[in-house]
Amino acid sequence: MKKIIGFVLAFSTVPSLAFGNWFATQKSSGRSPTRASALGDPICEYYQVDVPTSQAGPPKQTISVEDLTPMLKELLKDSGMKNGVINVISRHTTTAVTINERESRLARDLEETFLAMVPADERSHPAVAKEGNRYQHNDIDQRPESEEEAQRCRDNAWDIDNPKELQRWRDQEPINAHSHLISMLLGSSEGIPVMDGRMVIGQWQSVLLVDLDGPRDRTVGVQLLGYLSKE
Template sequence: MKIKSELLNIETETGIQIYNLTPKVQDWIERVGLQNGQITLFSRHTTTALAINEYEERLLVDIKAYLNKLAPENDRYLHNDLHLRVVPPDEPMNAHSHLMAMTLSTSEVIPVMDSKLALGTWQSLLFFELDGPRQRTVLVQALGEFE
């Protein structure tokens, strides 16, 4: 068994955005030659998340609405009292983004069989930007049999 790792770079747009990482990850699997094993994906930010679900336009709208109901941007949050803590000059008021990220996940583990992600018919690997626009990275690490 071998291990290969890489950081995937993602340039995100403003607000809440949901990206389908499936093609990018599948391309990486083929590039590194993973035949069988598993990949772990890890989001390296406190206001992003990962999930496996359907990447369907109306569902994405529903997901964004659901997250906004859980943690509305305009609610009162102590984390947003920027004058009470030491922060960089460009620090955003983003407590709602942290709370949304906590309801999701920072990582996913997916089996790989015959150099293909072993996802179900409607499953996609989703990356959630909850505080964009930003430059983001996702660690992808493969464990398994390589060509």
């Protein structure tokens, strides 16, 4: 184990990286030295990265922003990739990935603006609830509405054919339609070019994970696709 620029870098039998409170597990990797090109040896690696919330307290369906840029820089450095692209994707339906400035007052502006555009349900957490506003997705007692949706619950290990289990599933479902809708507006992924071992982003740009139903610990998927340094 060694320290690199303020982050702890750890290796195990399953390739993984730890950056402070962040933890990345490598899910797949492909390198083919026999298919080298003028750019170098190809690389294709995928990581699932745990993103702990930086905010304290239980979830209250507020909007918060986490900066993924330091973690992405360390993954890129460790991979040895010289040129290519980093793809970042949210693994949740109530988070978004975007590129913009990481600034605390702007983060509060983001929350106020999007909650004004897509206000929360009157049944949502009191911190965000908007009186008189209701969404069909939040009519939990009427879900699942179709056999297809019921099967999706079964596929995710919920025995909803059992009335008690169905009620347990309904009880844990949050009143968060507004979070889903804002996520669709912001988008769930970004691709960042890599040239000469560095992400090609603007001086004030950061790669951000926007939690729209938190604060909660989350995960993102990161794929590095390109070419290693040619020695």
